[in-house]
Amino acid sequence: MQKGRPIRSPIRQNIIELLFQLNQSYGYKLSKMYNEIFPKVTQRSIYYHLRKGLQTKEIKINRIEQETGNFSWGSEVEKKIYSLGPQAQPKGEN
Secondary structure, X not given: OOOOOOOOOHHHHHHHHHHHHHOEEEHHHHHHHHHHHOOOOOHXXXXXXXXXXXXXXXXXXXXXXXXXEEEOOEXXXXXXXXXXXXXXXXXXXX
């Protein structure tokens, strides 16, 4: 048996299914939608699987947007817009 986390993940597969339906989205919105539809997971876990999906080429960054506003951490935020990568295998229907 291999050490570490398995390469395939039901959480990442669910994120791929969401991206398949939405075409593209950013991490916070994916996290909110995920917890409405699937069993609840932490936001940290969603971001882990987005990063892991980038490594496995199941997910790609479509673009990066800069948004200004009055946030608790400052006046700017960077939104990474994710979409399906070339290795994604969504099982959903159109």
